[in-house]
Each structure stands twice: as C-alpha cells, then as structure tokens.
Amino acid sequence: MIKKLSEKKIVVCVWFKRIVTFYIFAIKNSLIMTVKERRTIRKYLKNEIPSYLLNDLLETSFRASTMGGMQLYSVVVTQEAEMKKKLSPAHFNQPMVNDAPVVLTFCADFRRFSLWCSQRNAQPGYDNFMSFMNAAMDTLLVAQTFCTLAEDAGLGICYLGTTTYNPQMIIDALKLPQLVFPVTTVTVGYPAEIPAQPDRLPFESLIHKEHYNDYSSSEIERIYAFKESLDENRKFVVDNGKETLAQVFTDVRYTQKDNEYMSGNLMQVLKKQGFMS
Numbered sequence: 001m002i003k004k005l006s007e008k009k010i011v012v013c014v015w016f017k018r019i020v021t022f023y024i025f026a027i028k029n030s031l032i033m034t035v036k037e038r039r040t041i042r043k044y045l046k047n048e049i050p051s052y053l054l055n056d057l058l059e060t061s062f063r064a065s066t067m068g069g070m071q072l073y074s075v076v077v078t079q080e081a082e083m084k085k086k087l088s089p090a091h092f093n094q095p096m097v098n099d100a101p102v103v104l105t106f107c108a109d110f111r112r113f114s115l116w117c118s119q120r121n122a123q124p125g126y127d128n129f130m131s132f133m134n135a136a137m138d139t140l141l142v143a144q145t146f147c148t149l150a151e152d153a154g155l156g157i158c159y160l161g162t163t164t165y166n167p168q169m170i171i172d173a174l175k176l177p178q179l180v181f182p183v184t185t186v187t188v189g190y191p192a193e194i195p196a197q198p199d200r201l202p203f204e205s206l207i208h209k210e211h212y213n214d215y216s217s218s219e220i221e222r223i224y225a226f227k228e229s230l231d232e233n234r235k236f237v238v239d240n241g242k243e244t245l246a247q248v249f250t251d252v253r254y255t256q257k258d259n260e261y262m263s264g265n266l267m268q269v270l271k272k273q274g275f276m277s
C-alpha cells in the first residue's frame, strides 16, 4: 500500500514538473515571439487603454534594474486632449501625440531622491552630468521594459526622439522642476495598422567575440548591402536627390549642423534643470 502510494506520487510529481516546464516554455516563447515580431506602431484605434492595464504595465516596468535601488525616474502620463495639444509642437507635430490614447514622458529624476536626502540630514550631490547619465540609464531601462510588456499585451508603441530635440518645451508643458529631465516619450495604443517589419543588420555584424574587431571596408560593403538593396531605400535615395543611402542620413535626416545645434541646446537645458554644476 505504502509502495503504491509513493509511485503514484512520483507520477504526479513528474507530470506536475512537465506541465510547469511546458507553461514556462510557452510563456517564455510567447515573449520571444512578441519581440521577434514587433514593429513600431504609429496609428492607433480610438479605444482607451484600461487604467488597470496601463498601471499594471507601468508598475511591472518599475521592476527593471535600477542604479543602487534609487529608481531615478518619473513617468508623466498624458491622456487629456488639451495636454496632448500642448506637447504636440515639441514633437514637431508628429500625429501620434494627438492620436494615441496615451502619451508617456519618461523623465530622469534625481529630484525625489535628493529631497529625501535633504530631509534626512544627508547632503545630496546629484546636480552633475554623471548623475544625469545614471538617471537617464534608469529611465531608459524602465521605458524599454514598459514597451516590451505593452507589446506583449497587444498594444503598439512608438518612441519619440523629439523629446531631446525640444526638451525645454516639454519641461514647460509638463512643469518639470529642477533635477527632472525628459529623456524619451512613448505613444501607446491599440494598433490600427500592421506595417512591414523594418530590416536589421546581420546578427554577426553586431557581435564582437572577446574584443572589438574593427570593420574592413569589404565588411562594411557586405553589412549594408541588404539595406541598400531594398526598394524603399533605393526610392528614398532618388526622392531625396542623393547618390547613396548614407547621404540621406548625413545630408537630410541627421545632419552635423542639426546635431551640433541640438547638442548645444541639450547642454543648456541640462544646466538650467540643475544637472551641470
């Protein structure tokens, strides 16, 4: 009798383990599939995102790794049409800002932590560029964790790089105080489109074993060949009156002049927000 019972238990244990392993595999696999299949979504349905879902995604993203457990970020949630209208010019009126049900501004935030230090007889020393970098890293980890979770929950997202092009406009619109700085913005909503998935460079070209292996010119030729061969990129070159795809980047999309202007502006605003002492 005793022997029979323990055999039964073993069978139950084996099956229990199999089922758990299967579910872990399925869950893990579904997240991997979500990431493999993802693409940026710029058009959204009118449907609101339920607040329980939005809050759960945000709260879960706050589980991301954080420097010293300090959680050096804040997220401003914009849902009101009036506030979206205020933010829109800062993002060069990209339609996603007004059209998405939710706009999230992820901010590097050393203010909350510094206030706590001051209230606890501790002298905060976080009004410097290093501290901004640390807070910015924390902030981006949370933003990307949120995006992955949101996509896994069936939502679509779009990052807006314009946040760091026009930080002062965003600071004014969102009333960000000293030691708080907008690092990135994400528009979120239920997808109203399934655009083609953009290409990526070959896997091997992004991996360096043990140490960095600099690229030869023939490797550069090979790495960018597929991207250059795509019809949409060939059209891009012709439409912009350029000779090469690289020229579309250097002369039209991300020019030295713009980058230098925006670098200066970024430094100025960082100083104004108290991060460059």
Ligand SMILES: Cc1cc2nc3c(=O)[nH]c(=O)nc-3n(C[C@H](O)[C@H](O)[C@H](O)COP(=O)(O)O)c2cc1C
Pocket (backbone or CB within 6 Å): 038, 039, 040, 041, 042, 094, 158, 159, 160, 161, 162, 197, 198
């Ligand atoms: C830092 C950053 C800034 C971005 N800024 C914008 C933006 O201002 N507008 C936009 O439409 N897409 C923006 N994107 C989305 C990229 O264009 C998109 O990720 C890229 O084309 C690759 O496409 P995929 O995400 O569908 O793979 C941004 C992405 C990142 C990571």
